[in-house]
Amino acid sequence: MTDTPINLDSLRQRIDELDSEILRLISARAECAKQVAEVKTASDPGAVFYRPEREAQVLRRIMELNPGPLNSEEMARLFREIMSACLALEQPTKVAYLGPEGTFTQQAALKHFGASAVSMPMAAIDEVFREVEAGAVNYGVVPVENSTEGVVSHTLDSFMDSSIHICGEVVLRIHHHLLVADTTLRDKVSRIYSHPQSLAQCRKWLDAHYPRAERVPVSSNAEAAKMIKGEWHSAAIAGDMAAKLYGLEKIAEKIEDRPDNSTRFLIIGSQHVPMSGEDKTSIVVAMRNQPGALHDLLEPFHRHQIDLTRLETRPSRTGVWNYVFFIDFKGHVDEPRVAAVLEEVRLRASELKVLGSYPVGVL
Numbered sequence: 001m002t003d004t005p006i007n008l009d010s011l012r013q014r015i016d017e018l019d020s021e022i023l024r025l026i027s028a029r030a031e032c033a034k035q036v037a038e039v040k041t042a043s044d045p046g047a048v049f050y051r052p053e054r055e056a057q058v059l060r061r062i063m064e065l066n067p068g069p070l071n072s073e074e075m076a077r078l079f080r081e082i083m084s085a086c087l088a089l090e091q092p093t094k095v096a097y098l099g100p101e102g103t104f105t106q107q108a109a110l111k112h113f114g115a116s117a118v119s120m121p122m123a124a125i126d127e128v129f130r131e132v133e134a135g136a137v138n139y140g141v142v143p144v145e146n147s148t149e150g151v152v153s154h155t156l157d158s159f160m161d162s163s164i165h166i167c168g169e170v171v172l173r174i175h176h177h178l179l180v181a182d183t184t185l186r187d188k189v190s191r192i193y194s195h196p197q198s199l200a201q202c203r204k205w206l207d208a209h210y211p212r213a214e215r216v217p218v219s220s221n222a223e224a225a226k227m228i229k230g231e232w233h234s235a236a237i238a239g240d241m242a243a244k245l246y247g248l249e250k251i252a253e254k255i256e257d258r259p260d261n262s263t264r265f266l267i268i269g270s271q272h273v274p275m276s277g278e279d280k281t282s283i284v285v286a287m288r289n290q291p292g293a294l295h296d297l298l299e300p301f302h303r304h305q306i307d308l309t310r311l312e313t314r315p316s317r318t319g320v321w322n323y324v325f326f327i328d329f330k331g332h333v334d335e336p337r338v339a340a341v342l343e344e345v346r347l348r349a350s351e352l353k354v355l356g357s358y359p360v361g362v363l
Helices: 008-043 052-065 072-090 104-113 125-134 153-160 196-201 203-209 221-230 240-245 293-303 336-348
Strands: 094-098 118-122 139-146 165-173 177-180 191-194 214-217 234-238 249-252 262-269 279-286 308-315 323-330 351-359
Touching (some): 052 165, 052 351, 104 262, 153 308, 191 196, 196 203, 196 214, 196 234, 221 240
Parallel strands (some): 094 139, 165 351, 191 214, 191 234
Antiparallel strands (some): 139 262, 177 234, 279 323
16 A cells, blocks of 8 residues: 555546557457458358357456456456457347337347347237248347246247247346326325236336225237327336436336346347357257156256256147147257257157257346
8 A cells, every 4th residue: 555645636537548449349340240240241241140159258257357446247248248349340140029119028029139239119019920930020029928928839839830040148137117197196106007017017116005905918018108198097017228218207116026136039031040158058858748858858958967948738739638749948049969969859749949049147
């Protein structure tokens, strides 16, 4: 320690110097990104610019090298935005998401792709799939499961007849707020709009605070936020983005029943994603309707010590009382032991479809 007092002006001067150096380095990185685009385009006019496995590797490396005092996740978010802006110099990434504007799905898209991506709202999950399949956008973002209310069935069903691959995942911490417009009479609220899952995630809070209010399910939380602008007796349950976008006020914050309420979203695209070093694979399997079918399905995973992270059952469209299994597990299809397990499962199943191997969510 030194006895010399710290001079505020000298600290500000040091910050200015550091800012100049940061600016120089970001500009150098952006210039390098432009050169990468030129090299890729010269060798392959149809080159893919966004590489999920490469981005995951970079962000993991940043988090490992981070010396503080900013925490590793915050540092990774800063680099995500730098990478997003640099990628936009190479080729703007078009991303479809379940809209309208202000949904948690849009928030997940921004978290995963950064603010420089071109995000496009869709009215339904199957529209997101169609836009990606048609090539109108590079990627789509759809919700797949919530920690409180479970699986989003519409998303799983959309994979059944689709050729789309899962290219990534993002987990978003979900905070719900009770929102009102400037015209709302707060003591007269008799109707509350929100998405059905959000209403379910806030059930206990609503029972305690608004037991007599009508709960009206709508297509999205953002749609709920839009609807109350013209109704003096209504409120909406939605998140921060919807509140800011539609100019609403929070009269109660974080009203979700579970403090760990989170939603997992999938990034869907048309490409195969190479190994990143820490990956997950999703498959859908139809088993023959016979005793021990579930055991036959799971036994190879146990024998090869592959960690299952999720198992969901959905009714099959091919027959009454037949089911298909959606399975997530750690590993990549290009790993020999994973390939061996999938080959065993393929021989035992009536149908096996690999939905994709992709990096485990970094942020």
